[in-house]
Amino acid sequence: MKDEGILRELWMRRLPSEVQRILIAQKDLPLDKVAEIADAIANSPVGHPSVNVYAATANTSTLPDLTTLINSMEALTKKVDILFKEHQRSRSRSRSNATSRTNSTSREGTKLCWYHKKFASKATKCTSPCGWNSQENFTSN
Structure with missing residues (x-):
């Protein structure tokens, strides 16, 4: 038992x-x-207690058409590509400006750092390579 x-x-x-x-x-x-x-x-004809049937319907008038979604995706992809290319161009321009600031050439042909090119004898900083010599360069400034 x-x-x-x-x-x-x-x-x-x-x-x-x-x-x-x-x-x-x-x-x-x-x-x-x-x-x-x-x-x-x-086995009852009422239905199986373990089987539940749920029905759902979609209102197709409110759902976007598949071609509309595809067209939207393509347009967004193009916009992202354009933004990425513009970002790359602006980064390359800023890099080229940075290198031109660090290695500028004076009127006499000597390579100067950005600080000496900008402030001449009043520069308090200097970056290498810099051909600044306060006795020789820009004595008239």
């Missing part, structure tokens, strides 16, 4: 929850009678 209780518990756990709710009240019936009731529930 004790083995039947364990077997009943294991078997009940394997059933769908809807069937378990119905059979839980049948504690006094023998296991074979409870199994017959479970079979009757599963």
